Amino acid sequence: MTPHNEIIEKTRVFVQRQLQGAEAGHDWFHIERVWKTAKHIAAQETSNLLVVELGALLHDIADAKFHNGDETLGPRIAREFLEKEQVAAAVITAVENIIRHISFKGSYTSENYKTIELDIVQDADRLDxxxxxxxxxxxxxxxxxxxxxxxxxxxxxxxxxxxxxxxxxxxxxxxxxxxxxxxxxxxxxxxxxxxxxxxxxxxxxxxxxxxxxxxxxxxxxx
Ligand code: ADP
Ligand code: NI
Incomplete structure (x- = not known):
């Protein structure tokens, strides 16, 4: 397995376990569809595929709606997991920012953060x-x-x-x-x-x- 596939596979297992029992709109199958769609869109763009895939897999890891509106929890859980897996610091920061900025509402506005990787994952999430x-x-x-x-x-x-x-x-x-x-x-x-x-x-x-x-x-x- 390539290092890319290995970290993606580990993340898939982590997310699938984390989302056990989630309601149907935000369950593992939502994540899997967003992941697939993000890869499909990324095939037509020049982007960092590792950031796109990790962002798609981790984007709803702890939806603020289900955690008393706490918007810091998702990025924090993702960072902890990725640090444990020794993912490069720049990749971790990019993934964290995708999770922070992807939401339709959310208190973070997209005005101050815009990358092609966020664009792709956000499109994939909206398409679902x-x-x-x-x-x-x-x-x-x-x-x-x-x-x-x-x-x-x-x-x-x-x-x-x-x-x-x-x-x-x-x-x-x-x-x-x-x-x-x-x-x-x-x-x-x-x-x-x-x-x-x-x-x-x-x-x-x-x-x-x-x-x-x-x-x-x-x-x-x-
Ligand atoms: P996201 O996947 O970006 O977190 P939401 O949490 O807003 O999106 O919504 C998840 C799913 O639930 C979407 O398919 C959305 O259309 C649906 N949904 C959200 N709010 C409502 C609502 N008031 N009535 C019906 N469906 C809703
Ligand atoms: Ni989503």
Missing amino acids: ALGAIGIARAFNYGGFKNRKLYDPAIKPAQYATKEQYKSNEAPTINHFYEKLFLLKDKMNTATGKQMAEDRHRFMETFVEQFYQEWNGVNGSAP
Whole structure:
């Protein structure tokens, strides 16, 4: 095994163990998809592949959402692991920065940090929120929060109010308008943009048919 493959394999085992029992939207399979997509995008770019792969594998190692909003935990766990494996200091810093800056919201803004490796991993992570997988993850998350699929009284193309979110009345369909349909314009790389366009169209088709079926119409009928 090459040194590259060896550290990647060790990281895979570490992450898989660490994420045992994680909820379906952020489980090992999410990481595996982001990892694969990141490698696919990286094949069209000039980047440090070790940083890309480690960044993809470790990007959700301790999501702040599930750790009382603590955004320092993920980078810290990643650093400890990579130091133990004697990974080069510059690589560790780059991976740490990917974890810090990848989030859609997050208190770190991307203005002060921009590298091709972050661009790639961020695109791969965003792509996993789009398309068929993105739809599945959104409804899985909505179910986890006990949200409605859709509510005709709440205009889907409008933002749900904070109160509706608090009382769990913001239907999952709203999430498409608030986040998912906005992602295609936030992509960084040419490959990422192209893949996002594709997945975006699929989601548009999905919501159109969803409304038709809601109204008792056969989805494919005019
Ligand atoms: P990330 O993978 O960048 O951490 P999030 O944690 O924001 O992204 O979301 C994880 C998954 O859960 C995504 O697929 C996202 O669309 C979905 N999700 C997040 N918030 C909501 C919501 N309010 N309603 C439905 N799905 C959501
Ligand atoms: Ni992620």
